[in-house]
Amino acid sequence: MDRATETKKNNGMDLATELKKGNKRAAxxxxxxxENQDRKAEEILKDCWSHRTKSRIxxxxxxxxxxxxxxxxxxxxxxxxxxxxxxxxxxxxxxxxTGGAFLGDRVRMAELNGEPDIFIRSMGTRGALGxxxxxxxxxxxxxxxxxxxxxxxxxxxxxxxxxxVAGIADIVVLVTVxxxxxxxxxxxxxxxxxxxxxxxxxxxxxxxRQAVQHLKALIVQNAEKMSVEAPIGIVSTVASSGFGIPxxxxxxxxxYLQKADSGAADQIRRDxxxxxxxxxxxxxxxxxFEEYDRRNSAVDQRLGAIVSADANPYSEAVxxxxxxxxxxxxxxxx
Amino acid sequence: MDRxxxxxxxKLGLDGHDRGAKIIARALRDAGMEVIYTGLRQTPENVxxxxxxxxxxxxxxxxxxxxxxxxxxxxxxxxxERQAEDIMVFxxxxxxAADIPMLTEAGIAAVFTPGTTTEDVxxxxxxxx
Ligand SMILES: Nc1nc2c(ncn2[C@@H]2O[C@H](COP(=O)(O)OP(=O)(O)O)[C@@H](O)[C@H]2O)c(=O)[nH]1
Ligand SMILES: [Mg+2]
Numbered sequence: 001m002d003r004a005t006e007t008k009k010n011n012g013m014d015l016a017t018e019l020k021k022g023n024k025r026a027a028x029x030x031x032x033x034x035e036n037q038d039r040k041a042e043e044i045l046k047d048c049w050s051h052r053t054k055s056r057i058x059x060x061x062x063x064x065x066x067x068x069x070x071x072x073x074x075x076x077x078x079x080x081x082x083x084x085x086x087x088x089x090x091x092x093x094x095x096x097x098t099g100g101a102f103l104g105d106r107v108r109m110a111e112l113n114g115e116p117d118i119f120i121r122s123m124g125t126r127g128a129l130g131x132x133x134x135x136x137x138x139x140x141x142x143x144x145x146x147x148x149x150x151x152x153x154x155x156x157x158x159x160x161x162x163x164x165v166a167g168i169a170d171i172v173v174l175v176t177v178x179x180x181x182x183x184x185x186x187x188x189x190x191x192x193x194x195x196x197x198x199x200x201x202x203x204x205x206x207x208x209r210q211a212v213q214h215l216k217a218l219i220v221q222n223a224e225k226m227s228v229e230a231p232i233g234i235v236s237t238v239a240s241s242g243f244g245i246p247x248x249x250x251x252x253x254x255x256y257l258q259k260a261d262s263g264a265a266d267q268i269r270r271d272x273x274x275x276x277x278x279x280x281x282x283x284x285x286x287x288x289f290e291e292y293d294r295r296n297s298a299v300d301q302r303l304g305a306i307v308s309a310d311a312n313p314y315s316e317a318v319x320x321x322x323x324x325x326x327x328x329x330x331x332x333x334x
Numbered sequence: 335m336d337r338x339x340x341x342x343x344x345k346l347g348l349d350g351h352d353r354g355a356k357i358i359a360r361a362l363r364d365a366g367m368e369v370i371y372t373g374l375r376q377t378p379e380n381v382x383x384x385x386x387x388x389x390x391x392x393x394x395x396x397x398x399x400x401x402x403x404x405x406x407x408x409x410x411x412x413x414x415e416r417q418a419e420d421i422m423v424f425x426x427x428x429x430x431a432a433d434i435p436m437l438t439e440a441g442i443a444a445v446f447t448p449g450t451t452t453e454d455v456x457x458x459x460x461x462x463x
Contacts, residue, residue: 025418028389036337099338100363106384107373113380120387124338124368 016047019145024119027146031121034138045141052144055087056256059165060154061191062175067201068154069108070239071175071248076112078245079150085117087143087151089136094124101125105154119146133164137276140168166194167275170265171255173197173248176215178207192222195232196255199248203236212236292324339367339463342390344381345374346409347401354427355396361452362394367459378408385413385421391463392422394455395442402429407440422462426455 018026033041060068069090076086090105101124112118121139136153143151155165166172174195200211212234219232233251237244259265293299298320305311343359345352352374359369370388372381385393395406406425413419425437426446434445444458 025386025416028387032340032389094368095363098364099366101338101368102359102363102371103368104371104373107371110373110376113372113376114383120384122368122370122388126338 016044019044019048019142020051022147024146027119027142028121030142031123031139034142035123035126035135041138045138048141048145052141053147053149055140055144055148055151056171057140057151057153057169058252059169059172060152060175061156061165061172062199062201063180064156066175066177066180067237067239068175069105071173071199071201071237071245072105072152072154073109073112074239074242074245075152075249076109076118078249080115080117083117084149085147086119087140087146087148088112088118088120088154089123089139089143089151090120090154091123091125091136091156093156094126096127099126119143119148133167134279136164137168137272167272170259170268171196171252173199173252175199175201176211177202178205178211180211192218192232196259197233197235197248197251199244200234200236201239203244204238204241208236288328289324292327296327298323339392339459340370340388340390341367341392341394341459342370342372342381342385342388343394343396344372344376344384345396346376346378346381346405347397347399348375349399349401350374351398352396354398355394358394358396358426358452358455362456362459365456365460378405378412381409382412382416382418386416386418390421392424392443392459395423395425395427397425397427397429400428402427403433403436406437406442410441424455424458426450 013023013026013029015026015030019030030041030044033044060072062068072088072090076088079086088109090103090109092101092103092105094101103122103124105122106113106120109120112120123135123139126135136155140151140153153165153169172194174191174197176198178200198215200208200215215234219234233255235244235248235251237248239245256265259268302311302316302320306313306316341362343355343362345355356371359371363369370384370390372384376384381393381395384390393409395402395409397405402425406423409423410419413421413423419441422443423441424444424446425442427448429437429445429447431447434447437445443462446455
């Protein structure tokens with residue numbers, strides 16, 4: 001059967017209208033459309049853009065097994081008591097070989113199932129170029145329209161993914177466990193530059209005190225790189241029992257408020273929307289160019305000369321772009 | 335466009351073993367599917383809510399404790415109530431052959447008993463979803 005015929009599942013729903021009403025099924029459908037790069041998703045998001053809540057977006061990142069899902073579960077339970085609506089996007093790696101993914105974060109969030117003010121979505125990274133950013137930021141937009149007060153994004157901190165989440169989230173929480181200090185020190189991605197709060201989870205294990213000391217020392221060493229007004233917070237927690245959760249919420253809120261007061265939060269929001277705008281331009285431009293190339297085999301025509309070194313790719317690229325712009329102006333109604 | 339099949343694997347009933355469910359979850363992942371694993375002791379209500387939020391194509395239910403005869407049809411019933419009956423449901427576990435017609439009648443698309451291999455399940459899903 002053709003899985004591309006997605007419309008069957010919409011049950012005749014007008015997704016934009018339903019989403020604005022808070023219909024979770026509509027939200028779920030739209031997120032799938034975004035993940036599947038369905039063009040129609042864009043039309044719906046257009047329609048909903050002005051209906052977004054000003055949600056707080058919280059990135060939770062850290063290595064596998066550090067307790068991210070358990071922490072999100074606890075945080076959500078506390079925030080529910082404050083009558084908050086909560087969205088959770090849990091991202092797990094897609095196997096580059098099979099394209100499959102085991103999305104198991106819900107196991108730790110079982111008590112949130114059936115809560116009317118919770119929406120949880122598991123996502124595979126699907127080997128997207130530039131990491132998870134595009135689908136996840138699309139899903140965040142959907143949850144903003146759905147009216148969520150807080151949106152958590154759980155990602156595994158490997159490679160560039162934590163930096164990705166920093167571009168999407170208002171605040172970033174890095175989850176570590178005792179004995180991980182050296183890993184952070186050697187972390188290439190500069191996590192200390194993007195983390196707002198560092199959690200030392202599994203504080204029921206040995207070595208918490210050392211881990212906290214170590215982190216404090218690291219932060220002092222890297223102090224010149226970081227903002228003076230909002231030093232990184234360090235909180236120890238036992239996610240499995242709930243110990244330290246109120247303190248973590250306080251630390252997150254302090255950072256969020258500090259960013260909001262200083263205008264940093266608005267700046268982050270502006271930067272994020274700018275990135276989205278630029279990404280849209282890039283995407284459209286590239287699609288048009290592909291269409292041009294498809295119709296005119298423009299790239300292949302020039303390839304031979306470049307391969308034989310009669311021409312060079314630098315000048316040819318400039319020429320190609322000139323021709324493309326001309327084609328665009330004359331042959332199209334763009 | 336090709337996209338992965340999204341399948342929710344859920345364990346209904348009160349028994350505390352999910353080895354079988356995990357084996358099938360891993361096999362489906364290795365066959366290129368996105369498997370949303372929910373863990374032990376799910377209620378039919380929650381399973382349906384999860385499948386809706388995850389926009390799943392299908393739900394795989396596992397039961398070892400005899401809970402299937404009551405709980406599997408309950409899932410189908412709630413899907414209908416939520417107008418989500420386009421989400422296909424299959425089942426597996428320790429299920430007596432005598433119970434299978436009743437489950438099929440209730441709307442369970444396929445029942446996999448301990449004799450079947452993970453390949454059977456994969457083939458079925460690839461054909462049906
Ligand atoms: N001892 C202890 N175990 C924990 C703690 N937090 C989480 N765990 C356990 O660590 C394992 C991994 O947790 P999970 O939340 O799935 O980690 P994730 O991969 O980072 O999302 C689970 O078995 C949890 O029960 C903690 O504070 N102390
Ligand atoms: Mg997790």
